[in-house]
Amino acid sequence: MIVGIDLGTTNSLAAVWQEGRATLVPNALGETLTPSCISLDDDGTVLVGRAARERLQTHPERTAASFKRYMGSAKTLALGERDFRPEELSSLILRSLKADAEAFLGQAVEEAVITVPAYFSDAQRKATQTAGRLAGLKVERLLNEPTAAALAYGLHQRDAETRFLVFDLGGGTFDVSILEMFEGVMEVRASAGDNFLGGEDFLMALVDLFIEKAGLPASVRQDRLFLQRLLGAAERAKKALSEQPKAEIKVAYKGQDLSLAIDEPMLEHACATLLKRLRMPVERALRDANLRSAMLDNIVLAGGATRMPMVRRLATTMFGRFPAIDFNPDEVVALGAAVQAGLKARDAALKEVVMTDVAPYSLGVAVSKRLPDGSTTPGHFDPIIERNTTVPVSRVKNYVPISEGQHCIDLHIFQGESRMVRDNIHLGELRVDTPSANIEDSAVDVRFTYDVNGLLQVEATVLKTRRTVSVVIQGNPGLLTDAEVAERLDAMQGLKIHPRDTLENRTTLARAERIYALLRGQVREWLSAQILRFESDLATQDMRLAAQGRARLEAQLDQIEQSGAVLADDDH
Template sequence: MIVGIDLGTTNSLVAVWRDGKSVLIPNGLGEYLTPSCVSLDEDDTVLVGKAARERLQTHPDRTAAVFKRYMGSSKTVRLGKRSFRSEELSALVLRSLKADAEAMLGEPVHEAVITVPAYFSDAQRKATRAAGELAGLKVERLLNEPTAAALAYGMHDMGAEARFLVFDLGGGTFDVSILEMFEGVMEVRASAGDNFLGGEDFVESLITLFFERNALPASLRNDAHFMQRLAAQTEAAKQALSLHSSAEIVVAHDAVQHRLALDEALLEQVCAPLLKRLRAPVERALRDASLRAAELDAVVLAGGATRMPVVRRLATTMFGRFPSIDFNPDEVVALGAAVQAGLKAKDAALREVVMTDVAPYSLGVAVSHRLGSNASSHGHFDPIIERNSTVPVSRSKTYIPGSETQTAIELQVFQGESRMVRDNVHLGNLEVPLPPGPIQESVVEVRFTYDVNGLLQVEATVQKTQQTFVLLIEGNPGLLTDAEIKERLQALSELKIHPRDRIENRTLLARGERVYQQLRGEVREWLGIRIAEFERALATQDKRLIAPAHRQFQEQLDHIERDSHLAD
């Protein structure tokens, strides 16, 4: 069985192509959205999803979130006594989604189509593939998120030619893709984006304003418990502004309640720099596709952050039309991933469609330019594959050494758009030994091959000897080797995963602990007794006692949060 997975910064989802349509798969709580959060319980049992998110405020030292932003890097997160890389934390989320799918489908799930931001680098894509492997999944395809959204909207079934733009603003990343349909071919004309622009950045801007308006010391940012409470309240207020004209952030510290009243005008003012950053990728994609906004047949929104009215107004202004919002923006990418899974499984209900994508970055090498007989300028970027080239693509260029005395050429591979390599992203090095002789006989042909999964292979052939050297760009700083993946797979397999059939109670208990920490006085003492009563009911392992205790405890928490203005 093959499933489609949207591995998101804030939330993740899994879906399957079934009975001629995409079907979302609920988690153990009966919800489609699984927060991309991981926590280690006191006995080192792994909690994933809502239970982990509840513990962000109560156990920030044992809980991680927003780790997708560090995919492809060597950054680690410490939870309790253990350190985890982003791939490992993502693997635990994927393993949870895999278990949810197996529970609903009643059969093992071994394969998956996993979506990634269109603007993800080679290293980030390889890290995502490694996360799937660590979760016990064969990653059939890495599918760009905007392309997945287009599949969910059924753009591949359009009979006539059509051009459309997907505006995908998620929790941590922003992608724009322009796609064109003609004669059964879905072609990505151009992609652009920003890997560090998403809903989390809007929350951070509001947090900065909260500190300024309440004259809070910068040192308070080091208080993990306070910051997690503030982040949760700010996220809730941001979401509330999507439904109401105003909202308020209220967080207590040292027996003092700090407040910030919000409305749409203030949000737009505070987030103006972020809204401005949304324009640049859109303009670049349109320019690369040689299109004007008026020539688009449709504009599609994807990603939870597009729920914000300020973002929808911006999109309407930029494109001169109301964007399509037929699908839940949180779910559309997962639904599209399931369509791709159905295509991979060659489901009879799906008409065969040819899909082409593009390289989101220019890929090239560092070169030196001669300025005269005795002078050279080093560190220039020479693109071999230009951005938005249709993939799979293979391009080559020839190079010669800079001097007669060189015994080797060191190819430094970069991605980016800047003139100088120092301003681009270094991907790896390949050393090519040269035969003795004059420069003209030491010509090296360098070929870049970029595949549909966004993975790059570099080949260098010495033309005189026809000797070829290959670099698979697997030596990126921070990437796991095959041996390390096997070692970490073993380590992850030894971790205890909280039983899926008990996650509902564990999530409620984590919620109770969070609410307890936010209260004071008699109500706090009263809730402590209620938590202990619920724990005693759980300890009996008797479902007849646990079920009514769960209902009662949930009602008690709902009552407290309503009356205390505490946020989820």
């Protein structure tokens, strides 16, 4: 069975194609959204999803979130005394989603179509595939997130000719894709994006505003416990502004109760720079597709951050029309991934749908250029595959050494659009040994092959000897070797994952612990007694008694939060 997975910065979810439609998979809590959050419990057990997110405020040193932003890098994140790479943490999310899908379907799940931001680099895509391997999934297909959203949207438009733009603002990334649908063919015309622009950045802008208005020192950002509480309070206020004109951020700091009343204009002013950054990828995609906004039939919103009123106003202003709201923006990417899974499984209901995609960025090498006076200047970017070229694609260019007698050519491979490679992203390098007799005999053909998964293969052929060096980019410090993957896989097998059948109880306890840490006085003592009562219910191992105790404690926690007794909160 193949599942579609939206592996998100803030939330992740799975969907399957069955009985002619895409269906979301519920997790152990009966929810379709699983927070992309991992926590290591005191006994070494791994908590995934909402139970882990509840511990962000109480155990920040043992909890990790937003690690998708570090995919493809060598960065590690510490949970207690153990370090994890981003792909290892992502694999734990994938393992959880895989277990949910197997429980939902009643059969084993061995393969997945996983979505990635359109602007993810080669290294980030390979890291995503590695995360799948570590989770026990075969991942032959990666799907760009805006393309996935377009698949979900376009499936209902397959008999029409339409041209639309997908505006995908998630928790950590922003992507734009322009697509055309005609006679069952969905063609991506252009993609653009920003890998470091998402809902998390808008939230941090609000946190920065609070710190500034409250007159707190800059060092407060190093206090992980306080920062997580402030982030929770800011998130609640940001969500409240989506439904009401004003909201308030309330949090305690060193025994002092701090608050800040905010409204939509204040939030929009704080996020002005971020809103401006949203315009640039849209304008680039329109230019590359040779279109004006008036030539689009519709605007499709994807990603939870598009719920923000200021983002919807910006989209309405830019395109001169209201965006389509046919789909839940949190779910549309996962639904599209399920469609792609159905296509891969050759489902009869999808046999008439054909999809093409593009390379969202230019790929090339660093070259030296000769000046009129005969001298050379290094560090220039020479594209081999231009951005928004239809994929799969293979392109070749010829290069010669700078000077006579060179024994090798070092190919430095880059992604980007800047004239100088110093302003682009270094993907890797390849050394090609060459004959040293003269420049002409040392000429090399360099072929770039870019596939539908967004993975790049580089081939260099010495023309005189016809010797070919063929690699999938080496030398990137963010990539694991096959041996390292096997070693990490063995280590991951030793991790204890909290069982699905008791996850509801653990999530309720984590929520109670978070709220307890935020309370003071008599209500805190009272809550402590209620937590002990629930733990006593669990100790009986009577499932009926445990369920009753959980429902009772959840209702009590709801009452505390609704009463305003908690000074800092998250999105419950």
